[in-house]
Amino acid sequence: MIKSILLPVDGSEYTDTVLKYGIYLAQQLDARIMVLSVVDIRIFEWALSMGSDGFVPIVPSGAYHDESRKLLEKRAQAILKKSSKMLETNNISHEVEMVSGSPIEIISEQAHLADLLIMGNRGEYARWKSTTIGATLEAVTRQINKPILITPKEYRDFKKIQVAYDGSDNANRALQLAGYLGSQLNIEVLIITISDNEQLGQNICDEAVKYLESYDVKLKTAVLKGDVESVILSTAHENEADVILMGAFGHSRIREAILGSTTSHIMRKSDIPVLLSK
Secondary structure (H helix, E strand, O other): OOOEEEEEOOOOOOHHHHHHHHHHHHHHHOOEEEEEEEEEOHHHHHHHHHOOOOOOOOOOOHHHHHHHHHHHHHHHHHHHHHHHHHHHHOOOOEEEEEEEEOHHHHHHHHHHHOOEEEEEOOOOOHHHOOOOOOHHHHHHHHHOOOOEEEEOOOOOOOOEEEEEOOOOHHHHHHHHHHHHHHHHHOOEEEEEEEOOOHHHHHHHHHHHHHHHHHOOOEEEEEEEOOOHHHHHHHHHHHOOOOEEEEEOOOOOHHHHHHHOOHHHHHHHHOOOOEEEEO
16 A cells, blocks of 8 residues: 655756656545655765865865855755645645755655655756766665656656566566556556567466456556567557556666666656556
């Protein structure tokens, strides 16, 4: 069950979309929202640690640090105020919090208090990172053990979920989430299994179908061949899916270092939300 949703917001062009998805799911699932704004103090800690022997010998004064921090805190408070007003307008039960520290560490800690995390796939420097996902997002997705919904810039309601299922433990947990959301949101669930061995692929797909028999969901299935990342993305587009649901980081870090992570590829290239099950 999803009864608490964490929304880290940074004032970027993705913030409104994160809030809209939070509102939509909170309304559908009768969930409470926690809005978090992190004042990133790492730049101040870095400057103070440089000292006179650092590569950059000119260290900003303490007065500059204090003033800069006040500006960041004021900005964070404005973001929270705007977010709270948007949630109040939609009658969403919520709380807001501003915390100073490392965004990765703070978000990961706060995720322990939520059932679902929602983040934009790029942050406040999105305009300069058109082909990459945010560094904070990448780190958070690897550290937390809760489901995380990664949003694009544009919002749309969920009408169809595409689940990439390969029989792994993480993918099995994704099935549970698919069954829950499919039944709660009354939307179609499309299960796809990608395998060059048709019989093996069908067996894996049948396993998913059997698991979801316990849920009241509208279900479709497909066994497909080809490059995993390309098939997941193209099938979602062809079937007009509104969200891709998959288990996160199912391969070893050694394989990822050589071939790259399927999860990272999908997060980076998808133009619809990606929901990662952990």
